[in-house]
Amino acid sequence: MRPPKLFRSKHYVAVVGLYRSGKTVFITSFINHVLHHRPADLKLGNGGVQLTFDEELRPVNGFIRFPYEKYRCENNGRWPLKTNLLYQYRCSFFRSDWTWTKGQLALIDIPGERLADIPMSKLSFAQWSDWLLERVFQDQHYRNLSQIFLSAINRDGVGESEITLAYRRLLAELYKSYRPVITPSTFLLNDEGEFSGAALIRGDISGSFVGLNEDEQFAPLPANVRQKDMALTNGFASRYEKYRRKLAVPLTRTISRCNELAILIDPTTLLAANTGMYNGNRALLDQLFQILSPGKGIFGVGMDLLRKSFGGHWGQSGISKIAIVATKADKVHDSQRDKLTELVKDMAEGVVNKFKLKSMQLDCKFFGCAAVKSTTSVSNGQLRGHLPGEEGFAEYEVSELPSKWPGKWHEGEFVFPDVAPAFPENDAIPPDHLGMDDVVDFLLSPQT
Secondary structure, eight states: OOOOOOOOEEEEEEEEETTTTOOOHHHHHHHHHHHHHHHHTTTTTTOOOOOEEEEEEEOOTTTTEEHHHHHHHTTTSOOOOOOOOOEEEEEEEEEESSSSSEEEEEEEEEEEGGGGGGOOOOOOOHHHHHHHHHHHGHHHHHHHHHHHHHOOOSTTTTHHHHHOOOOOOOHHHHHHHTTOOSGGGGGGGTTTOBBBBHHHHTTTTTTTOOOOOOOGGGOOOOOOHHHHOHHHHHHHHHHHHHIIIIIIIIHHHHHHSSSSSEEEEEHHHHHSSOOHHHHHHHHHHHHHHHHHHOOOOOHHHHHEEEEEOOSSSSSSOOEEEEEEEEGGGSSOOOOGGGHHHHHHHHHHHHHHHHHHHHOOOOOEEEEOOSSSOOEETTTTTTTTETTTTSSSEEEEEEOOOSSSSOOOOTTTTTTTOOOOOOOHHHHHEEEEESHHHHHHHHHTOOOO
């Protein structure tokens, strides 16, 4: 007779992805492996652990269900459209190495554009303005573009409509130049989940607003302008506060309620862009950790010791496990893939370490993976894969990865073509992958 499952191991995972990190495919593949686990293809624990799906659970806390079936179908041969809303997928599962415990999984899909708003949750309008103007926009890759905006708002008699128009033009240029700190994020992704990226590439900002809507726009103001025009400052501060309460605070609270965090980074996309994109993404990582302040104190560790014998997390007590994942490992040669992990470690380790040192318990690991392996290395030194928009498979050149991040690079110096994901047509067969088993095992295992 099998023992009853008296305990619950709760794995509430917030999945956040930096620009073009493959978050939708990652989540879809993760769910596919949970639904139809094959121990020979996704090795967990000692290699012989069987993961068994129990039942799907309804989304909670106002989330929309992650449309797994839609993305599982769309992923076969082309990249799916990006997810623009807060999605959740919940289910229960069993692990063959857990005697008394049943697992509960919740994957929370966080749109990457919203990450730039997270600092708002802890900053006043003045502090947010100073963070952007005195820190982010001081990076040389932002400074040249932001000078036009700063010149416009420092003129005598300038009105709020001129300021918001100048800021919208700045954000459009930042987007076209691969600068990721674009806030308020409704400029790219409005409150209804409509993405304006294609229009911005064409130079059309008519549908992109810096606020909840056209009438609730605001822009950062330097200290001298805030002191000189209190009516303007108070108006912007009031709109900022409405935005902060409606979008930034709930988003931060949602992530903070999770006990695990998966951060997806695609180093090949950062290298294919420029140094400014790297600097901006690292700034976002730093702010994410500053606001969330992950890790457990003495009380949380004490509770973990009490329940360790039974496996997993019994409840939510703050983020105590972080997977930082270099995605799309199939875009580089087999011999280069270890470098992906080293690059994300080099990028993020300094940000994470101070929180590990301040916390009694924070487990952070770095991984390289391809949620769907869609290429093969061929003997002529090229990769073979299905390039989007082309018929059949092609063999093509890719750049070698640097052993560490260069001091400076420009768009076009590194080339890593996108390749269409190859999900099996049989949806009961999870996709081939690279390193996905290490990530899944880490996130669905008890706290060490």
